Amino acid sequence: MKFAPYLLAVVLGATCWAQPSQPGPASTNARGAEYPCINGDNSVTFRVKADQAQHVQLLLNFQPVDMTKTADGYWELTTKPLSTGFYYYGVSVDGFSSTDPGSKTVIAANKETNILEVPGPESDFFAAKDVPHGEVRTLWYKSGTTGEYRRIFVYTPPGYDQSKARYPVLYLQHGHGEDEAAWSHQGHENFILDNLLAAGKAKPMIIVNEDGMTGAPLQITPPLKGAPAGKPVANSFMERKYETFDSIISKDLIPFIDANFRSMPDREHRALAGLSMGGGEAFRIALNHPDLFAYLGAFSPALAVADTKTDYDGALADPAKVNKEFKLIWLGIGRQDFLNKPVKQTHEELEKAGINHVWVETDGSHSWTVWRKYLADFAPKLFQ
């Protein structure tokens, strides 16, 4: 965020700008909001007004940390230096769990959640640069599976409108509690692809984002009166999502995209990938539909393969068939990710069975910091 010169005189006296080598307010701040403030060492100072409150906590990546009351009715917290990348957060005031009005929000954990971008050269690959830019289109289409109008996000590469060419399509899914906007709002898929394309590192492609939360949410909030506190609703989405979402993707969405965009409408030019829950969805749906997909990506996926002969209804039982059908199975996870163990086990079982796949283990936790990098690694391997 840039401040006009006439503002500097006023701003210079404030805490945020008094830090050494200060970058100042985060790029993810609300317009005109001075806090959160990124300090010179990439520690972050949060500051919220709550002048009658007794207990205020910052919920950084959903973990509560007490904030400290200042003399002027604000509550402050300065973190240790944070690594470059993406953070979800919120604020809890006297038991009220909500958001910091100083930052923008996106959908995570099924509700509006603050975002914080800690800057650094590592984020250069998704910066808006002086290169040709694609578009992110919002569309509504009628789903035969659910009977509703569903909103989707579609990235079209630079020059799509001026060209008569047809393009391959990557179907790219978000994680649990997020929605179809996530790969644009949190992931900056458009800038990642724009930059890869400008560098000649990827084939031009269309990217389609659907809402993968097709079952009921895990829990109704606020808790229903009379229902046991914290108990997931029976028959939660975890038991229903695959069949519903499989039908949406295979019967509704792909035909809609192929009818309305200049796509290459065959399996050789179609990929399915996702992160976390979406990685589990992608793995299962692509394996169920080698007729539809030749490329599969699972970023920190919520999945575990223990036995390639029987798991996933036997879709992995014939390694030669899988190797012939899939031009790419990409599997990646962070070393600090709580899902590292089951995903690593999946990699080992695939390897043991002789199922070809790209295995990527990186530094990082269960975070958009990692998933944006995974897209930048995955996309250049598609449609080659």
Place this chain on the structure above:
Amino acid sequence: MKFAPYLLAVVLGATCWAQPSQPGPASTNARGAEYPCINGDNSVTFRVKADQAQHVQLLLNFQPVDMTKTADGYWELTTKPLSTGFYYYGVSVDGFSSTDPGSKTVIAANKETNILEVPGPESDFFAAKDVPHGEVRTLWYKSGTTGEYRRIFVYTPPGYDQSKARYPVLYLQHGHGEDEAAWSHQGHENFILDNLLAAGKAKPMIIVNEDGMTGAPLQITPPLKGAPAGKPVANSFMERKYETFDSIISKDLIPFIDANFRSMPDREHRALAGLSMGGGEAFRIALNHPDLFAYLGAFSPALAVADTKTDYDGALADPAKVNKEFKLIWLGIGRQDFLNKPVKQTHEELEKAGINHVWVETDGSHSWTVWRKYLADFAPKLFQ
């Protein structure tokens, strides 16, 4: 929102569903959130958890009303029956002014703000119906005026991609503290146009939404240490916006749109309109640029004409010239709008000077409920 049958047994015991003739959770709720709950009489029950709080207020349309603590650590409020339409709101907990996690948010008052849609047949004109649908595209372009990449929203009508036709363009602006997403997120411009087009009531057109908050915000939040509380920052955007925004619109945006879309690139096929602050911007910029615009719309605009001979640098001084240049000047305001007096005065001064314009005075306040209706009235009068 639809609940799957297996959820009903759990949900039926809850307050929201115990109301007579209940529509249930609002369409603007977060996924799975039971509250806010629209009751059978269009009263609305709000319910938030804040079990350690002493004082909780609902900020409905930014007006505080005390909520009442319940035995289970929640705070509740049921409004009187509300009229169909759009409401901004927030929640204040022990001096912490933020949002209700039970609802979605959009940008208003320069920060994330809850939205509530009270349903009714009057909202039918912007419902997603079984008609051909256009797209809302998000694009980034480089502004020579500001040197930054600016995000814009562009509605393209149904069939745009399949057609070779060129289309007229409506540049449509939001109000103070909102942003370029407002006419899509709050206004549903796409569904309004889709429905008008399906009924044969409007010409197919492109709509472009820019960010009109081109100066500094009125106030930095939280207040800067050492700065007098509540004092607007010197040289606020009110003194700067016109020249900056005029340059963005006339020198950067219009050339970008005409180079990248199949627009009709002349004044006879270009309109500028806006609401509140955006109505003031539209009025001034269009009058400054009869070379660029032949249609002008001002919805509940922040403007006042006291003397057509001298105001707006004399742009209205020659009524015959204005009447020749502008095919339409549309001016509308609600009877309950706090801006009713200056806008009505503007109408009277235009009338006195013999400047042709459509004057619309309706029921309603300074609200998206009104502005969506104004777009549905204005759009059919364009490009005829």
